[in-house]
Amino acid sequence: MLKQITVTVNGVQHTLEVEPRLLLVHMIREVLNLTGTHIGCDTSSCGACTILLDGKSIKSCTVLAVQANGKSITTIEGVAQNGELSPLQEGFKENHGLHCGFCTPGMILRATELLANNPNPTEEEIRWGIAGNLCRCTGYNNIVKAIQYAGAKMRGDELPSTEPEFV
Amino acid sequence: MIQCKTSKEIGGMGHSLKRKEDIRFIQGKGHYVDDVKLPGMLYMDIVRSPYAYAKIKKINIEEAMKVPGVVAVVTGKDLEKYNLHWMPTLMSDTQMVLPTDTVMYQAQEVAAVIATSKYAARDGREAVKVEYEPMKPVIDPFKSLDPGAPVLRSDKEGKKDNHIWHWEVGDKNKTDDVFAKAEVVVKEQMHIPRIHVASIETCGCVADYDKVNNHLTMYMTTQAPHAIRTVIALVAGHVGLTEEKIRVISPDIGGGFGGKVPVYPGYVIAIAVSFLVGKPVKWIEDRSENLQADSFARDYHITAEMAGTKDGKILATRFKILADHGYTDASANPSKFPTGMFSVATGSYDYDTTYMECDAVYTNKPPGGVAYRCSFRVTEAVHAIERITDRYALEIGKDPAELRLQNFIKKEDFPWKSPTGWIYDSGDYHKGLLKAMDTVNYHQLRAEQAEKRKRGELMGIGISTFTEIVGAGPSKDFDILGIKMFDSAEIRVHPTGKAIARFGTKSQGQGHETTYAQIIAEELGIPAENIQIEEGDTDTAPYGLGTYASRSTPTAGAAAAVAARKLRDKARKIAAYLLEVSEDDLEWEPGKFFVKGAPEKSKTIQEIVFASYTNHPPGMEAGFEATHYYDPPNLTFPSGAYICVVDIDKETGAIHVRRFVAIDDCGNIINPMIVQGQVHGGLTQGIAPAMYEELIYDEAGNILNGTFMDYLVPTAVESPKWETGHTVTPSPHHPIGAKGVGESPTVGAPPAIANAIVDALSPYGITHLDIPITPFKVWKALKEKGVV
Numbered sequence: 001m002l003k004q005i006t007v008t009v010n011g012v013q014h015t016l017e018v019e020p021r022l023l024l025v026h027m028i029r030e031v032l033n034l035t036g037t038h039i040g041c042d043t044s045s046c047g048a049c050t051i052l053l054d055g056k057s058i059k060s061c062t063v064l065a066v067q068a069n070g071k072s073i074t075t076i077e078g079v080a081q082n083g084e085l086s087p088l089q090e091g092f093k094e095n096h097g098l099h100c101g102f103c104t105p106g107m108i109l110r111a112t113e114l115l116a117n118n119p120n121p122t123e124e125e126i127r128w129g130i131a132g133n134l135c136r137c138t139g140y141n142n143i144v145k146a147i148q149y150a151g152a153k154m155r156g157d158e159l160p161s162t163e164p165e166f167v
Numbered sequence: 168m169i170q171c172k173t174s175k176e177i178g179g180m181g182h183s184l185k186r187k188e189d190i191r192f193i194q195g196k197g198h199y200v201d202d203v204k205l206p207g208m209l210y211m212d213i214v215r216s217p218y219a220y221a222k223i224k225k226i227n228i229e230e231a232m233k234v235p236g237v238v239a240v241v242t243g244k245d246l247e248k249y250n251l252h253w254m255p256t257l258m259s260d261t262q263m264v265l266p267t268d269t270v271m272y273q274a275q276e277v278a279a280v281i282a283t284s285k286y287a288a289r290d291g292r293e294a295v296k297v298e299y300e301p302m303k304p305v306i307d308p309f310k311s312l313d314p315g316a317p318v319l320r321s322d323k324e325g326k327k328d329n330h331i332w333h334w335e336v337g338d339k340n341k342t343d344d345v346f347a348k349a350e351v352v353v354k355e356q357m358h359i360p361r362i363h364v365a366s367i368e369t370c371g372c373v374a375d376y377d378k379v380n381n382h383l384t385m386y387m388t389t390q391a392p393h394a395i396r397t398v399i400a401l402v403a404g405h406v407g408l409t410e411e412k413i414r415v416i417s418p419d420i421g422g423g424f425g426g427k428v429p430v431y432p433g434y435v436i437a438i439a440v441s442f443l444v445g446k447p448v449k450w451i452e453d454r455s456e457n458l459q460a461d462s463f464a465r466d467y468h469i470t471a472e473m474a475g476t477k478d479g480k481i482l483a484t485r486f487k488i489l490a491d492h493g494y495t496d497a498s499a500n501p502s503k504f505p506t507g508m509f510s511v512a513t514g515s516y517d518y519d520t521t522y523m524e525c526d527a528v529y530t531n532k533p534p535g536g537v538a539y540r541c542s543f544r545v546t547e548a549v550h551a552i553e554r555i556t557d558r559y560a561l562e563i564g565k566d567p568a569e570l571r572l573q574n575f576i577k578k579e580d581f582p583w584k585s586p587t588g589w590i591y592d593s594g595d596y597h598k599g600l601l602k603a604m605d606t607v608n609y610h611q612l613r614a615e616q617a618e619k620r621k622r623g624e625l626m627g628i629g630i631s632t633f634t635e636i637v638g639a640g641p642s643k644d645f646d647i648l649g650i651k652m653f654d655s656a657e658i659r660v661h662p663t664g665k666a667i668a669r670f671g672t673k674s675q676g677q678g679h680e681t682t683y684a685q686i687i688a689e690e691l692g693i694p695a696e697n698i699q700i701e702e703g704d705t706d707t708a709p710y711g712l713g714t715y716a717s718r719s720t721p722t723a724g725a726a727a728a729v730a731a732r733k734l735r736d737k738a739r740k741i742a743a744y745l746l747e748v749s750e751d752d753l754e755w756e757p758g759k760f761f762v763k764g765a766p767e768k769s770k771t772i773q774e775i776v777f778a779s780y781t782n783h784p785p786g787m788e789a790g791f792e793a794t795h796y797y798d799p800p801n802l803t804f805p806s807g808a809y810i811c812v813v814d815i816d817k818e819t820g821a822i823h824v825r826r827f828v829a830i831d832d833c834g835n836i837i838n839p840m841i842v843q844g845q846v847h848g849g850l851t852q853g854i855a856p857a858m859y860e861e862l863i864y865d866e867a868g869n870i871l872n873g874t875f876m877d878y879l880v881p882t883a884v885e886s887p888k889w890e891t892g893h894t895v896t897p898s899p900h901h902p903i904g905a906k907g908v909g910e911s912p913t914v915g916a917p918p919a920i921a922n923a924i925v926d927a928l929s930p931y932g933i934t935h936l937d938i939p940i941t942p943f944k945v946w947k948a949l950k951e952k953g954v955v
Contacts, residue, residue: 036195100676101192102421
C-alpha cells in the first residue's frame with residue numbers, strides 16, 4: 001500500500017514511504033515537520049498551504065504527496081538564504097503585511113511566483129494575483145504594499161516608503 | 168504626524184515600530200496549536216449530526232473500532248459517567264459536550280474517534296454508524312415562541328417555551344410619549360444576519376494529561392487562557408483536575424476575532440480522553456466544522472425607530488430586538504449583560520430618551536452570538552442607530568452629514584452620560600466627521616451624485632459616525648463567571664537593563680509583543696527592542712481575562728503603564744541614593760534621572776537597574792520588578808467617522824466601492840502602523856458582512872453554505888483600497904490616554920456601506936436593505952420597484 005517517493009524539499013532530498021492518499025500538505029507538516037505551511041480550509045479555497053512545486057505555486061492541500069515524486073518543493077522555511085530574508089519576507093515585515101501570521105507563508109510563496117512571472121505588477125495585477133490566498137487580518141492593503149516593495153527591491157528600484165498612510 | 172516623547176531608539180508611544188513577532192512568522196517559525204507534536208500523541212476526529220434536531224436511537228461503534236489505528240470511540244454516555252456530558256456556558260446556561268439522547272443542530276458533536284493518526288481517526292469517524300429519529304426543528308426565531316413550537320430545552324426543568332430571557336433598558340413611558348408627539352417618526356425592520364469569524368486558523372487543542380504527576384497541559388486556541396484554566400478546574404475539579412494542576416498554553420494564534428473565546432465541546436472531549444487514556448490528544452477542526460459548529464456572530468432582528476423634529480433634531484430612539492441564540496445561550500458576554508453593550512445604541516448623538524428591549528430565543532442552530540469584532544453587540548447597536556439616522560435624514564430630506572453634525576454630542580459636553588447610563592469618556596465627533604468629509608471631498612461628491620441622478624445613474628454616499636465602548640471593564644459591573652474584568656502586567660527588569668514582561672491578555676495577531684513593549688519603553692526609557700513580551704501561558708503570565716472586545720489596550724495596556732510607573736518610583740529612589748540627592752531634586756526624561764539644574768549629574772535606567780541588584784539602598788528590597796492588576800474606572804469610548812462611496816450597475820446590481828475613508832479616534836496612539844493595520848483588517852471584516860457573508864439555513868436546519876466555497880470571505884480583489892486617518896481625543900481616565908480600536912472598523916463600516924447603497928437606491932423609494940447587500944438583492948429591489 002505504501003509508495004516510495006523521492007522529493008527535494010528546500011534543497012534537501014528525502015526518500016519517503018507514503019500512503020497514496022496522503023496529502024502533500026500533511027507530508028510537509030507531519031512527516032517532514034515543516035510546520036510553516038498551514039491548513040486553513042478543506043475546499044482548496046484559502047491558499048494558506050501554498051508552496052512552490054518545481055517553481056510553481058500550488059495549494060499543497062490539493063496535491064497528493066505521491067504526485068510530488070521526483071519534484072522539487074520550496075516551503076516558507078526554504079525562502080531565506082543563509083539567514084538572509086528574501087525581498088518578500090523583508091517586504092512583509094517592513095510594510096506590516098501580516099498580523100496573526102497564519103496566511104503569511106502561503107502569501108509569500110504565492111507572491112514569489114507572481115513576481116517571478118511579472119517583476120513589475122500593477123496593484124490590480126497583484127490583487128488578482130493573490131486572489132487564491134485569503135487573509136482575515138490585514139485587509140490586503142499592506143500585503144499589496146509588501147509585494148510592491150519586494151518587486152522594487154528585486155528590480156533594484158528605489159524602495160517605496162513604508163510609513164503608514166494614516167492621515 | 169504623531170508627536171513622540173521618546174527617541175526612535177527607545178521606540179515608545181507613537182513610533183511605527185516594526186513588529187517583533189514578524190521575524191518568526193515570515194520564516195514559518197510561528198508556533199500554532201497544530202504545530203505541537205508530543206510523544207505518543209493521539210488524534211481525535213468528531214462524528215457530527217446530519218440533522219438539526221433528532222433523537223439518537225443508537226450509536227454503533229463496532230465497525231469503527233475495527234479500523235486500523237482507532238483506539239477509542241467516545242460517546243455522551245461515556246462522558247455522563249464523569250458528569251462531563253454537559254458543561255456550563257458563560258451565560259449560566261448549559262451546553263452539551265456530547266449528547267446522550269438528542270442532537271440540537273446540524274454538525275453538532277455526536278461522538279469522538281481517537282486514533283493513532285489523523286487519517287485513521289477520519290476513517291474511524293466514517294465507520295461510526297448513528298441511527299437518528301429526525302424531528303421537525305425550530306429554525307425561524309419568529310416562530311420559536313409560537314404556542315405549537317416544540318420546547319427545545321426539555322432538559323431544563325419546568326421549561327415550557329423557547330424563550331431565554333427578556334432584557335430592557337431606558338424609559339419606556341417617556342419614550343412612548345415622545346414618539347406619540349413627535350413631528351417625525353421613522354421605523355425600519357432590520358436583520359443583522361448570522362455570520363462567522365472564519366479566522367484562517369480554525370480551533371483546536373492538544374490536551375496532555377500526565378497521570379504520574381496528575382497534571383494537565385492544554386495547548387489551545389484560546390483568547391482567554393486564564394479564564395479557561397479556571398473553567399476547566401470548575402468543571403473537572405471533581406476528577407482531581409484542580410487549578411494548580413492545569414497549565415493552559417495559548418501559543419501563536421492564527422486569528423481570533425472572538426471565535427476563540429468560548430469553550431467548545433472538542434476541547435472538553437480532548438481533555439476527558441487524555442485524562443482517561445493518559446496520552447496527549449490532538450483535536451484540530453476542519454474549516455467546515457469551524458463554520459458550521461463554532462460560535463456564530465450577530466443574528467439580531469431589530470425594529471429600529473427614531474423620533475425627531477422636521478428640521479432634524481433627534482428626540483428619541485426605540486429598539487426592539489429578537490435575538491436568535493441557537494440551542495443554548497453560550498454568548499460570550501459579561502455575566503450582567505445578556506445583550507452585551509447593545510445599550511450604547513443611542514450612538515454619537517445628544518438626546519435623552521430611549522427605550523430598548525430584547526427577547527432571546529432558542530432555535531436548532533449552533534450557539535454563539537458574541538464574536539467577530541462585535542465588542543459585545545456594539546456592531547448590532549451601531550448598525551441600528553446609523554441606519555435609522557440615515558432613514559430619518561431621508562425622511563426629512565436633510566443631508567445625512569448635516570443631520571449628524573447637528574445632533575452630535577459636543578466635545579465640551581464630555582464626560583457625557585448617555586440615556587442608558589454610560590459615561591462616554593471623551594470625543595470630538597465634529598472634528599472627525601469634518602476631517603472625513605474633507606478627505607473624501609464630500610460636497611463635490613454630492614454635486615456629482617446630483618448630476619448622475621439626472622442621468623439615472625446609481626451613485627451612493629454613506630456615512631457612519633459611531634461611538635464604540637471597549638475595555639470591559641470596571642469590577643462594579645463587569646465579570647466573567649464572577650471573575651472581575653481586570654487585566655494585568657508583570658514587568659521584571661534584568662540586571663543588565665533588559666526586561667521581560669508578561670500580560671493577562673493574549674494576542675491573536677494584534678501586535679501585543681510590540682506595542683506592550685512600546686508602553687513600557689515610554690514609561691521607563693528601556694528600548695522596546697530590549698523588552699521581551701509574553702502572553703498565553705497560565706503558569707507564567709499574571710491572571711487576566713484575555714483579549715477580546717478591544718480590551719487589551721484599555722486594561723492590560725493600562726496595567727503595563729501603572730506597573731512601569733511603580734518601577735519608575737523605585738528607580739527614582741535608587742537614583743537619589745546613587746546621586747546623593749533628595750528625590751525631589753531629580754527630574755525624569757525617558758531613560759534617565761538627572762539632577763535639576765545639573766543635567767550632567769544623572770543615572771540612566773540601566774545604571775539604576777544594575778544598582779538594584781548590586782548596590783541597592785539599605786532598607787530597600789533588591790531587584791527590579793513590579794506587577795499591576797488594573798481595574799479600569801470606566802470603559803473607553805473610541806469613535807470614528809466613515810464615508811463610503813459606491814457606484815451601482817443598474818442592470819446587474821453589481822456594487823463597486825469607489826472610495827472608503829475611515830477616520831478613527833482611539834485617543835493616544837501607541838503604534839500608528841499597527842493601528843492602521845487593525846483598521847484595514849477591520850474594514851475588510853466590515854465589507855464582508857455588509858456585502859458578502861451570511862450563514863444561511865434552510866427550513867430543515869441544513870446549513871447551505873458551510874464551507875469556503877460559498878461562505879464568501881473577501882479576497883484582495885473584493886477588498887477596496889482603504890483610506891485611513893485619525894484624530895486624537897485621549898481617554899482622560901486611561902493612564903496613557905489610549906482607547907481600544909481593534910473592533911472599531913468592523914463596528915463602523917457595515918452601516919457606512921449599507922447607507923451608501925441605500926442612498927444610491929433611495930430615488931426609487933428604497934429605504935432599507937438588510938446586509939449582506941448582494942448584487943442579487945439590489946437587482947431584486949430595483950426590479951420590485953419597476954426600475955429594471
